[in-house]
Amino acid sequence: MSQDNWVDAIAVDELPSDDVKGVVVAGRDIAIYTVGDDIFATDNVCTHGQARLCDGFLDGHEIECPLHQGKFDVRNGRPTCDPVTESLRSYPVRIEGQRVFLQID
Template identity: 45%
Template sequence: MGEFVRAASTTEIAPGHSLLVVLKGKQIALFNVGGEFFALDNLCTHEEGPLAEGEIEGHEVTCPWHGAKFDIRTGEVLCDPAYEAVARHNVRVIGTDIEVEI
């Protein structure tokens, strides 16, 4: 099991947006969906496109490079060209701090 590390403040990510953070040398995409926060590895499993720069629609993020879609809550692939899920990280909010388990 990993440890929780402070990643950002809740005020840094507006609903429907994302933020790229680097925690322990790992790129993590943080997402705010309706006030709930989620964290995935930033790199798409197809060709390592930056998911933090992807379009967010509901609980889906679309890779800006080739259009693979992932479920923000689970990391599961929703459409080609990716075939592998993206790693998901546990998130907790304490006060206004977002912490991610790494």
């Protein structure tokens, strides 16, 4: 992956504290999570039920799908419980000034 594919996603102050926000970045539906002082990003659509994860419940580093209560680790997109078995795509995050950038290939 080229290191030049950083895309401006959102202002840091637009993100809710310890929660998730859905955004469209480079034509992709992305979920951006804040957990303490850390920011993570994954695809926003559950790999099991086609529900938007920004409508789910964030508990620490886990996002719960609002449709079937499957969970993913927001740090890497891996499923953490049934019924989900397929990982979400996760995106590297970089903060510059007060902007969040995602690396999109």
